[in-house]
Amino acid sequence: MSTSFTLNGKSTTLDADPNMPLLWAVREVAGLPGTKFGCGMALCGACTVHLDGKAIRSCVTPLSTVAGRKVTTIEGLASSPAKAVQAAWVKLQVPQCGYCQSGQIMSATALLETNPAPSDEDIDSAMSGNICRCATYSRIRAAIHAAADSIKV
Amino acid sequence: MTTNTLAATRPTRRDFLKSAGTVGAMALTIGFEWSSGRRALAGAVAPSAGAAFAPNAFLRIGSDNSVTVIAKHVEMGQGAYTGIATIVAEELDADWAHVRVESAPADAKRYANLAFGTIQGTGGSSAMANSWMQLREAGGKARAMLLAAAAKEWKVPVADLTVEQGVVHHTASNRQASFGALVKTATTMPVPDHVQLKDPKDFKLIGHPAPRVDAAAKSDGTAQFTIDVVLPGMLVALLKRPPLFGATVKSFDAAAASAVPGVVKVVQVPRGVAVVAKSFWAAKQGRDVLTVEWDDSKAEKRGSAALMDEYRRLADQPAVSARKDGDAAQAIKDAKRKVSASYEFPYLAHAPMEPLDAVVKLSASSCEIWAGDQFQTIDQANAAHTAGLDPQQVSIHTLYAGGSFGRRANPGSDYIVEAVSIAKAYGADGTPIKFQWTREDDIHGGLYRPMYFHKLEAGLNAAGELSGWRHVIVGQSIVAGTPFAGLIKDGIDGTSVEGAANVAYAIPNIAVDLSTTTTGVPVLWWRVVGSSHTTYAVEAFIDEVAHAAGQDGFSFRRKLLDQHPRMKAVLELAAEKAGWSTPLPPGKGRGIAVAEAFKTFVAQVAEVSVGKDGQIKVDRVVCAVDCGTPINPDIIAAQMEGGIGFGLGAVQYGAITLKDGRVEQDNFNGYRVLRMNEMPKVEVHIVPSTEAPTGVGEPGVAPLGPAVANAIFAATGKRNYVLPFSRAGAA
Numbered sequence: 001m002s003t004s005f006t007l008n009g010k011s012t013t014l015d016a017d018p019n020m021p022l023l024w025a026v027r028e029v030a031g032l033p034g035t036k037f038g039c040g041m042a043l044c045g046a047c048t049v050h051l052d053g054k055a056i057r058s059c060v061t062p063l064s065t066v067a068g069r070k071v072t073t074i075e076g077l078a079s080s081p082a083k084a085v086q087a088a089w090v091k092l093q094v095p096q097c098g099y100c101q102s103g104q105i106m107s108a109t110a111l112l113e114t115n116p117a118p119s120d121e122d123i124d125s126a127m128s129g130n131i132c133r134c135a136t137y138s139r140i141r142a143a144i145h146a147a148a149d150s151i152k153v
Numbered sequence: 154m155t156t157n158t159l160a161a162t163r164p165t166r167r168d169f170l171k172s173a174g175t176v177g178a179m180a181l182t183i184g185f186e187w188s189s190g191r192r193a194l195a196g197a198v199a200p201s202a203g204a205a206f207a208p209n210a211f212l213r214i215g216s217d218n219s220v221t222v223i224a225k226h227v228e229m230g231q232g233a234y235t236g237i238a239t240i241v242a243e244e245l246d247a248d249w250a251h252v253r254v255e256s257a258p259a260d261a262k263r264y265a266n267l268a269f270g271t272i273q274g275t276g277g278s279s280a281m282a283n284s285w286m287q288l289r290e291a292g293g294k295a296r297a298m299l300l301a302a303a304a305k306e307w308k309v310p311v312a313d314l315t316v317e318q319g320v321v322h323h324t325a326s327n328r329q330a331s332f333g334a335l336v337k338t339a340t341t342m343p344v345p346d347h348v349q350l351k352d353p354k355d356f357k358l359i360g361h362p363a364p365r366v367d368a369a370a371k372s373d374g375t376a377q378f379t380i381d382v383v384l385p386g387m388l389v390a391l392l393k394r395p396p397l398f399g400a401t402v403k404s405f406d407a408a409a410a411s412a413v414p415g416v417v418k419v420v421q422v423p424r425g426v427a428v429v430a431k432s433f434w435a436a437k438q439g440r441d442v443l444t445v446e447w448d449d450s451k452a453e454k455r456g457s458a459a460l461m462d463e464y465r466r467l468a469d470q471p472a473v474s475a476r477k478d479g480d481a482a483q484a485i486k487d488a489k490r491k492v493s494a495s496y497e498f499p500y501l502a503h504a505p506m507e508p509l510d511a512v513v514k515l516s517a518s519s520c521e522i523w524a525g526d527q528f529q530t531i532d533q534a535n536a537a538h539t540a541g542l543d544p545q546q547v548s549i550h551t552l553y554a555g556g557s558f559g560r561r562a563n564p565g566s567d568y569i570v571e572a573v574s575i576a577k578a579y580g581a582d583g584t585p586i587k588f589q590w591t592r593e594d595d596i597h598g599g600l601y602r603p604m605y606f607h608k609l610e611a612g613l614n615a616a617g618e619l620s621g622w623r624h625v626i627v628g629q630s631i632v633a634g635t636p637f638a639g640l641i642k643d644g645i646d647g648t649s650v651e652g653a654a655n656v657a658y659a660i661p662n663i664a665v666d667l668s669t670t671t672t673g674v675p676v677l678w679w680r681v682v683g684s685s686h687t688t689y690a691v692e693a694f695i696d697e698v699a700h701a702a703g704q705d706g707f708s709f710r711r712k713l714l715d716q717h718p719r720m721k722a723v724l725e726l727a728a729e730k731a732g733w734s735t736p737l738p739p740g741k742g743r744g745i746a747v748a749e750a751f752k753t754f755v756a757q758v759a760e761v762s763v764g765k766d767g768q769i770k771v772d773r774v775v776c777a778v779d780c781g782t783p784i785n786p787d788i789i790a791a792q793m794e795g796g797i798g799f800g801l802g803a804v805q806y807g808a809i810t811l812k813d814g815r816v817e818q819d820n821f822n823g824y825r826v827l828r829m830n831e832m833p834k835v836e837v838h839i840v841p842s843t844e845a846p847t848g849v850g851e852p853g854v855a856p857l858g859p860a861v862a863n864a865i866f867a868a869t870g871k872r873n874y875v876l877p878f879s880r881a882g883a884a
Contacts, residue, residue: 033381034374043821074374089372097230098371099555124830135798137832
């Protein structure tokens with residue numbers, strides 16, 4: 001069985017079980033390991049990718065559901081909010097162990113792409129599905145605000 | 154900046170490969186102390202040409218000016234790579250932009266943790282403390298050799314040379330040379346026996362917030378964790394373990410699992426039955442339909458409630474003395490006012506974000522392991538034992554660990570041993586196998602922070618002074634039956650009583666006793682180890698005693714800390730920065746706590762508010778820390794912030810409970826941890842110091858729980874004696 005979709009801007013066909021979660025399809029079949037496995041139940045957000053621009057949990061999304069749609073992983077981030085988020089992450093020295101940060105960055109980018117000036121409450125609601133066991137939360141919050149400021153004209 | 158030269162294990166990451174390849178091409182490991190083990194690892198990136206200067210086991214300077222620092226410690230988030238590199242680069246006067254870090258091979262001779270003796274490993278917040286003088290000398294001697302090389306080439310006295318950011322200058326003749334240009338001559342210079350280290354006032358990197366060496370790779374998805382390792386022909390294995398601790402395989406039926414497309418083999422190993430497949434998904438599906446019959450005859454079948462009942466009973470039985478000053482029982486008997494309380498602490502899982510994993514390539518004569526390895530030489534020995542090889546035949550590639558909090562530092566090397574046993578059962582034919590735990594495996598898998606029961610009594614004399622203090626601790630030993638059993642002295646496991654037996658308060662009569670229990674539930678150190686429970690008991694109780702004495706919690710503690718000036722200083726600093734004496738509006742409360750853990754002193758003031766529904770929210774935590782010479786203030790702050798968030802999740806929600814021996818939590822739904830919306834505002838204040846540096850990875854966790862509990866009392870009048878707060882209905 002093969003599934004065709006757009007992965008990081010490129011037409012892609014993956015030959016894999018259509019029930020395989022998108023997470024494992026991008027990691028093990030497409031060879032893009034930036035997206036991480038944390039819980040397998042959409043509880044931690046480490047596997048967050050964008051499906052047609054919206055943040056989704058790839059660990060519970062069967063590969064078949066993305067047929068004909070656009071998937072973006074951390075490797076394919078290119079938008080100006082995405083670049084601002086990544087730059088702010090480095091500037092504010094957000095990562096510790098770093099394992100959850102791909103997912104955090106994907107959630108933060110999806111937030112800024114729809115809401116360029118999020119409030120603390122907006123950040124809470126967009127980011128509370130992403131667990132960081134190192135608890136880098138204060139810096140994530142600060143980095144999202146910094147990224148938002150940096151893309152203001 | 155890249156930090157790992159094992160890029161060959163991930164051929165899809167072209168850019169990563171390219172940068173690592175560049176370094177590799179320039180670097181030839183010709184150092185005097187460079188052993189064959191090091192060459193074998195370096196072989197993974199095939200250094201083939203060029204010159205390098207490797208004066209000792211900790212650094213290598215390439216002709217391209219790159220300064221590669223070899224880290225004997227794992228980077229699991231705590232900032233060890235950056236700290237290690239900072240120390241070397243400081244004494245070397247290197248250009249920070251040219252500094253990169255790579256992991257050391259397993260080799261206790263060169264890379265032992267000096268705080269552990271002859272073991273290479275990371276833990277006890279010791280990375281900076283044990284590396285401090287070793288790496289300053291490593292950097293300083295290399296610098297001296299580079300200067301000697303320039304002096305020789307230019308025929309000028311060494312005394313006339315200066316170094317700045319990786320460039321040696323001779324001002325009088327207006328000559329300069331980068332480290333890279335001096336590499337060839339430097340390798341011919343003798344290693345000095347002694348070197349003059351810098352005066353701390355001349356530090357340019359130490360004490361300043363050098364950017365983390367891993368921040369960029371951890372912000373674009375290129376940082377390589379164990380789960381990301383890909384090797385040609387690699388298979389993925391999952392292990393089905395017994396639902397009860399101590400149960401074993403009676404029989405299994407592999408038919409359904411073997412029928413799953415992609416499943417290659419189903420093998421029995423000592424800890425269960427493994428499904429080896431071509432992908433994670435196939436292995437997972439195979440494991441889901443695998444049927445195993447377990448032998449429960451020797452399994453632990455008690456529940457945590459029954460265990461706690463037993464602990465409670467044991468607290469009134471005779472126990473082993475961990476400290477005895479004066480006569481505490483008599484002092485309490487004679488006291489004008491008596492206070493008593495008991496505290497219950499649950500089992501806790503570490504739940505690092507990267508579920509445990511290891512890649513093993515095992516053949517008849519060698520075993521190669523890739524892991525976020527925290528106990529390299531212990532894991533090497535355990536892997537060798539499992540494989541039937543000599544430790545020298547086992548090589549370990551230490552990768553970034555996606556969190557640990559103690560979990561990856563386990564004396565029995567559980568997940569490494571499982572991985573090797575699966576590779577062995579598979580046939581030890583050189584097939585690389587990635588062994589992956591799921592989150593459920595992690596939550597069910599044991600090696601928890603032990604459950605404890607604490608009972609405290611105190612007496613206040615007529616003057617309102619604390620005259621007697623009795624503290625009984627009941628719980629499992631972390632180190633009994635492990636290579637660390639030497640930490641048990643006169644029947645006392647130091648990790649069970651640290652933070653309690655050494656209670657710093659000036660109390661004339663103190664008795665601290667320990668009753669060590671045995672259960673079938675495997676336990677392990679968890680971030681800040683003993684102080685994860687002892688500090689809560691001591692600091693929540695002293696608050697209660699202060700209240701009974703009619704005194705303010707801060708000033709009551711302060712008066713008892715004259716003999717501990719550094720502890721007193723952090724207490725005062727936290728109180729001052731938090732505005733301790735300024736009143737809070739109704740519905741809010743402030744609490745304070747102080748701790749010494751791993752020779753680092755931390756005080757925290759928490760501010761909480763009570764919502765209309767009675768829900769507690771921690772609004773703000775002010776933290777003061779004295780960790781000796783601050784190597785990187787930004788990383789110190791990050792570790793305090795992280796420790797506070799980690800500790801807050803644990804005291805609010807963290808609990809592993811057992812029913813008839815079976816763990817009741819499965820994943821992050823049942824085992825709740827802190828989330829973004831619950832993170833308080835954190836302010837960190839670092840005490841300036843020229844003392845030798847101590848660790849920061851763990852100590853920030855210790856005072857958080859009691860500071861919050863004391864703040865909840867200030868806001869509500871309610872004390873929390875049962876952890877987590879959610880179980881006691883107070884959060």
